[in-house]
Amino acid sequence: MWKNTPRGWGLTSILLHWISALAVIGLFALGWWMTELDYYDRWYNLGPWWHRSVGMLLLLATLIRLGWRAAQPTPEERGQRLERLAVHLGHVGLYLLMLVVLISGYLISTAEGDGIQVFDLFEVPALISGLPDQATLAGRVHWYSALVLMLLSAGHALAALKHHWVDRSDVLTRMVDPRRSGRP
Amino acid sequence: MIKKTAIAAALAATALVPLSQAQAADYAIDTEGQHAFIQFKISHLGFSYILGSFEEFSGSFHYDPENLEASAANLEVDVTSLTSNHAERDKHIKSDDFLATGEYPTATFTSTGFAPSGDNEGVLSGELTLHGETNEIEMPVTLLGEGEDPWGNYRAGFEGSTTLVLADYGIDMSKFPESMHELELYVTFEGIRQ
Numbered sequence: 171m172w173k174n175t176p177r178g179w180g181l182t183s184i185l186l187h188w189i190s191a192l193a194v195i196g197l198f199a200l201g202w203w204m205t206e207l208d209y210y211d212r213w214y215n216l217g218p219w220w221h222r223s224v225g226m227l228l229l230l231a232t233l234i235r236l237g238w239r240a241a242q243p244t245p246e247e248r249g250q251r252l253e254r255l256a257v258h259l260g261h262v263g264l265y266l267l268m269l270v271v272l273i274s275g276y277l278i279s280t281a282e283g284d285g286i287q288v289f290d291l292f293e294v295p296a297l298i299s300g301l302p303d304q305a306t307l308a309g310r311v312h313w314y315s316a317l318v319l320m321l322l323s324a325g326h327a328l329a330a331l332k333h334h335w336v337d338r339s340d341v342l343t344r345m346v347d348p349r350r351s352g353r354p
Numbered sequence: 355m356i357k358k359t360a361i362a363a364a365l366a367a368t369a370l371v372p373l374s375q376a377q378a379a380d381y382a383i384d385t386e387g388q389h390a391f392i393q394f395k396i397s398h399l400g401f402s403y404i405l406g407s408f409e410e411f412s413g414s415f416h417y418d419p420e421n422l423e424a425s426a427a428n429l430e431v432d433v434t435s436l437t438s439n440h441a442e443r444d445k446h447i448k449s450d451d452f453l454a455t456g457e458y459p460t461a462t463f464t465s466t467g468f469a470p471s472g473d474n475e476g477v478l479s480g481e482l483t484l485h486g487e488t489n490e491i492e493m494p495v496t497l498l499g500e501g502e503d504p505w506g507n508y509r510a511g512f513e514g515s516t517t518l519v520l521a522d523y524g525i526d527m528s529k530f531p532e533s534m535h536e537l538e539l540y541v542t543f544e545g546i547r548q
Contacts, residue, residue, distance in 0.1 A: 209529070218442065281441035303434040305445035306455065 171348055174242040178344040178351030183242070186235040187345060191323075193228045194268065197221060198320055222279055223289040229272040236265060245351070248339050257329075264326060267319040274312040281305035379418035381510060381545025383429070385411060389511070390543035392431060397533035406438030406447075413463075415545055417497075417510055425468035427478060429541075431461040452525055458486045466490070474498075478514065485523045491516055493541070503546075513542035 173180040179187070204217030247254045279286050280296035281304035287293050301307075334342040344350040383390050393407040413429035434455045437444055448455040465480035474497035482491045495514035503509045519536045520527050527535045 278445060279441055282437060282439060282444065284441065299441075303448075303455075305441045306434065306448055309445055 171352075173351070174245060175351040176243055176246050178245050178340075179348065180242070180351050181348040182238060183235075184345060184348055186231060186238065190228065190231060190235065190268070193224055193231075194319065194323060197225055197228065198316055200224075201316065219287075222275075222286050225272060225275050226286055226288045226294050228268075229276065232265075232268055232272060245344060248333070248337075248341055260322065260326060260329070263322055264319070267315055267322060270315040271312060271319055274308045274315060277308035278305045278312060281308065379416050379421075379424075380548045381415050381417060382548055383411075383413040383415065384509070384544045384546050385413075387544075391541070392429075393540045394537050395540065396537035397531070400531050400533045404438050404443075406436060406444075408433065408435050408461075409437055410435035413543075415512075417545070422470045422476065423468060425476070425478070426465045427463065427480070428465065429463040431463075432459065433461050433484070434459050453485055458484075461485075463491075482518075484518075485525055487523045489522050491518070493539075498542075508547040509544050510547070511542070511544040513540070515540040 171180060172182045174183055200217060200221050204213065204221060207214050207217060247257060249257065276286065276294070277298060280294075280299050281301070283296050283299040285293040285295045298304075330342045330345070333339040340350065390411070391407060392411055393405065395403050395405050398404050408431050410432035411429055413427065415425070415427035417425050433453055434448060436448060436453070436455075438447070447453055450456070461482070461484040463480055463482050465478055467479045468476055469479075470476040471494070476495060477492050478495050479490065479492045481488050493514040493516040495512050498511045498513055500510035501508070516539055517536050518539055521535065
């Protein structure tokens with residue numbers, strides 16, 4: 171139920187996957203919208219507060235997810251050898267980009283040594299600060315890597331739909347239904 | 355042989371330059387020992403002030419008590435080093451909305467004249483380039499002190515301040531209240547006589 175098997179994803183992986191998907195899309199939309207807001211807008215400070223809080227939780231979830239992924243069996247990949255390689259590279263790319271986007275975002279707010287407040291619950295301390303022009307440069311990395319992440323995510327979603335509808339493969343159903351990881 | 359003579363001549367020439375320029379009145383601003391500050395103060399919506407500073411800059415000045423009219427100062431400021439103690443705000447101030455440090459990373463001040471106005475006081479005028487725009491400014495300055503320091507050098511220290519209208523530097527503050535359309539620039543530094 172909770173754990174992965176060679177046949178499918180357990181509920182832990184499935185939840186982490188879909189929560190991450192929602193968070194990534196939500197954060198991208200919020201990030202784009204909030205940086206265009208007028209200084210006098212009610213959301214001028216509130217938007218970034220949500221963005222930082224959710225972002226830090228997603229960073230935590232992503233570290234847990236990568237740990238879980240490494241500790242757990244990975245369900246068998248489908249397709250030809252070259253296709254499997256492409257799939258593998260695509261997934262590695264998604265994980266790497268998420269880390270780059272999340273860490274660069276963290277480096278913006280912590281550039282001058284202040285920690286990041288997560289929903290007024292706890293504070294993530296600043297570990298790296300004071301690099302030359304840190305917030306501006308991290309901001310540039312954050313924006314462009316987020317754009318690439320969205321493009322790759324869209325490709326990821328289209329590929330999943332193609333495998334589901336065209337190839338009649340179970341890659342999408344097993345990312346929805348944890349029972350597929352059980353006995354055949 | 356010819357080469358050697360040329361090199362010797364070049365060396366001799368460069369050796370002469372410091373001699374002719376470095377009179378007893380040339381000072382290097384002590385940024386290394388951090389006895390130098392460039393700060394700004396600007397209203398926040400009329401409620402209070404935002405105080406900030408530029409952490410990286412360098413400069414020199416010429417100060418001869420026997421010939422005050424010849425006083426001069428040159429400063430070069432790394433605008434990307436701006437800090438108001440709030441990373442996200444500073445990123446915004448440095449963005450294209452205001453200072454556009456990507457395009458204009460450096461600000462400079464080159465003095466054009468000095469008019470003594472009393473004991474240890476005078477008005478320094480010069481050209482300030484900020485955000486790619488150059489304006490003539492005047493800054494009243496005060497000699498705070500000079501003399502031998504405990505470590506074998508001779509120091510002189512000054513302070514001065516002036517008001518800058520941001521529109522003069524192509525920085526659009528029109529959507530902010532009148533009180534934010536200008537800022538106060540405060541400079542204080544010690545120089546070590548060279």
